Amino acid sequence: MAVRIVISGMGAVSSIGCGxxxxxxxxxxxxxxxxxxxxxxxxxxxxxxxxxPFDDDSLARMAGCNPGxxxxxxxxxxxxxxxSQAGLESIADAAFISGTTVGGMEKAELLYRGATLGNALxxxxxxxxxxxARALGAKGLCSTLSTACSSAANAIATAxxxxxxxxxxxxxxxxxxxxxxxxxxxxxxxxILDRENCRPFDSTRAGLNLGEGAAYLVLESEENxxxxxxxxxAYLSGWGNACDAFHQTASSEDGEGAFLAMQAAxxxxxxxxxxxxxxxxxxxxxPNNDASESAAIRRVFGYNLPPVSSTKGLTGHTTSASGxxxxxxxxxxxxxxxxxxxxxxxxxxxxxxxxxxxxxxRPRHIMCNAFGFGGNDSSLIFSAx
Amino acid sequence: xxxxxxxxxxxxxxxxxxxxxxxxxxLEARRMNLFMKRALYVSLETLGKAGxxxxxxxxxxxxxGSADSTMNFLEALSEGxxxxxxxxxxxxxxxxxxxxxxxxCRGYNATYAHLYHSFESALLxxxxxxxxxESDNILVGAFDEVTPAMAGLLQRSGYGFDAPxxxxxxxxLTSREEGSLARISDVRxxxxxxDVQADITRKDYVSLYGDNPSSSAPxxxxxxxxxxxxxxxxxxxxxxxxxxxxx
Numbered sequence: 001m002a003v004r005i006v007i008s009g010m011g012a013v014s015s016i017g018c019g020x021x022x023x024x025x026x027x028x029x030x031x032x033x034x035x036x037x038x039x040x041x042x043x044x045x046x047x048x049x050x051x052x053p054f055d056d057d058s059l060a061r062m063a064g065c066n067p068g069x070x071x072x073x074x075x076x077x078x079x080x081x082x083x084s085q086a087g088l089e090s091i092a093d094a095a096f097i098s099g100t101t102v103g104g105m106e107k108a109e110l111l112y113r114g115a116t117l118g119n120a121l122x123x124x125x126x127x128x129x130x131x132x133a134r135a136l137g138a139k140g141l142c143s144t145l146s147t148a149c150s151s152a153a154n155a156i157a158t159a160x161x162x163x164x165x166x167x168x169x170x171x172x173x174x175x176x177x178x179x180x181x182x183x184x185x186x187x188x189x190x191x192i193l194d195r196e197n198c199r200p201f202d203s204t205r206a207g208l209n210l211g212e213g214a215a216y217l218v219l220e221s222e223e224n225x226x227x228x229x230x231x232x233x234a235y236l237s238g239w240g241n242a243c244d245a246f247h248q249t250a251s252s253e254d255g256e257g258a259f260l261a262m263q264a265a266x267x268x269x270x271x272x273x274x275x276x277x278x279x280x281x282x283x284x285x286x287p288n289n290d291a292s293e294s295a296a297i298r299r300v301f302g303y304n305l306p307p308v309s310s311t312k313g314l315t316g317h318t319t320s321a322s323g324x325x326x327x328x329x330x331x332x333x334x335x336x337x338x339x340x341x342x343x344x345x346x347x348x349x350x351x352x353x354x355x356x357x358x359x360x361x362r363p364r365h366i367m368c369n370a371f372g373f374g375g376n377d378s379s380l381i382f383s384a385x
Numbered sequence: 386x387x388x389x390x391x392x393x394x395x396x397x398x399x400x401x402x403x404x405x406x407x408x409x410x411x412l413e414a415r416r417m418n419l420f421m422k423r424a425l426y427v428s429l430e431t432l433g434k435a436g437x438x439x440x441x442x443x444x445x446x447x448x449x450g451s452a453d454s455t456m457n458f459l460e461a462l463s464e465g466x467x468x469x470x471x472x473x474x475x476x477x478x479x480x481x482x483x484x485x486x487x488x489x490c491r492g493y494n495a496t497y498a499h500l501y502h503s504f505e506s507a508l509l510x511x512x513x514x515x516x517x518x519e520s521d522n523i524l525v526g527a528f529d530e531v532t533p534a535m536a537g538l539l540q541r542s543g544y545g546f547d548a549p550x551x552x553x554x555x556x557x558l559t560s561r562e563e564g565s566l567a568r569i570s571d572v573r574x575x576x577x578x579x580d581v582q583a584d585i586t587r588k589d590y591v592s593l594y595g596d597n598p599s600s601s602a603p604x605x606x607x608x609x610x611x612x613x614x615x616x617x618x619x620x621x622x623x624x625x626x627x628x629x630x631x632x
Contacts, residue, residue, distance in 0.1 A: 101498075124500070125499070127500060130624065138576055143497055143506040144498050144506070161510070242491050242493070243482060243493075245482070245489055248479060260491055373476050374476065375482055375485070
């Protein structure tokens, strides 16, 4: 019998809330965090973004430290919230697995604007994780997943494998990404940003809005949770990843990678498609992603679609962090018994599934999708205790 | 856990590039920079040695990815016309997905970007999945390149890289199949020093391949070619510690 993975804590920071309480209120009331650029140092002002509504100094006061860049700052705040809910005073015995792609790119940008940073200010992915790990006091296994927008989802899956293999009993896993001029203008160069609030699955959707944030889960073996009398919020029952192997930035028409990832997650969880009560879709709002994901969801679930929604109309696409932030949304949905609405959706598109639907009862099994560049498709399944 | 190495290949010389036309069409070759071509070449060579089939999964490690693409894009930000190709190629998992496209591998695909332990992280992932029976075989590799432009930037930002430019790219096909070239018995990573007796340490392979974040990957290939039992440590004092055990 495979070891069951208990989730005993979670924390999230995004444009809709610094912590679970604010996040829950925004999800319930449909309060979007997407607005014109306020804090990001960029010349590109045409696209709205989902910024965490604090400057770095305020975030450092909340974190009680400054680990060196905004991505790490967001990480520390979210990870601390998760540890505190799990009732863990120290992270020392836990593995720390984080997902990021941009890391501290805003510091690297400064180098190109003539700044001398003096001592090594961390800016790459691994250095960002290490700065966070140090601030948290991690002492065990530590690593960084970097698979673009599925990074955090993959970090959570790696943590689950580490626990199953007996390499650790507890892991803090998730991801973080702060907005940077680098990736705002990168996404702009790919011409997939919307000038309005994004509208996932809507017939008028015209692209995504970038967001930022961080989220972490405390995962542990069931045995460990029982021993220390931790209250399970939920189980991580399924995880799956597959490669679309189609194109570096576009998804295949039939959503093969996404289809395989969802199937793999169902297989790990030993569940049938009809067991899933809600899907938090990747649903970025780009014409290509939403059509491809819809095709994949239709292939897995047929005509018995569970309620589906995308929360990116509220937060924007939080890229590497999205898999963890939306995992927290799924867990809040499960615990509180509601489905976050698909903010921005108005008119159905025949090439897409129509988001939402009503919830018959408190969801028992929830699927969370996160897809990244390179056709890196991941799916997680959370199950009620 | 029985995890074996069925094939491996490494590239550590800047002056002896293979003929990339063997593996790339002219169109593909135009779109890729040298770094990506090298990594792709080594991965396909490794698979070629073990049979033509596509692997069960692909796990790569790279501390900085295609750093020249990242730097091109950063430079263009201040000049005003950044190219989407540079942005796409700056993503660390670009090579991993390129291998997947090239080998039509729709299995597990992951990339670790964790400083000097990007390779060890990737190897641990492959080791766990093959060892648990989740996958029959996984292609694991790492690649990092220090180019002149990058050496300058790293020095300016206070990183302790040494000045000469170098490349480290290596891939291994990990498999459940016995009778292979070597058996991997453990892969360990920690922020705390490990209690292991290593016969191959970082200074051994840094002297051969330079202070490259991925130089432990070709070092593992060397150890396998020597045969016998080895413990390869990759300790960065005060930062992170790791050990790969083979026999």
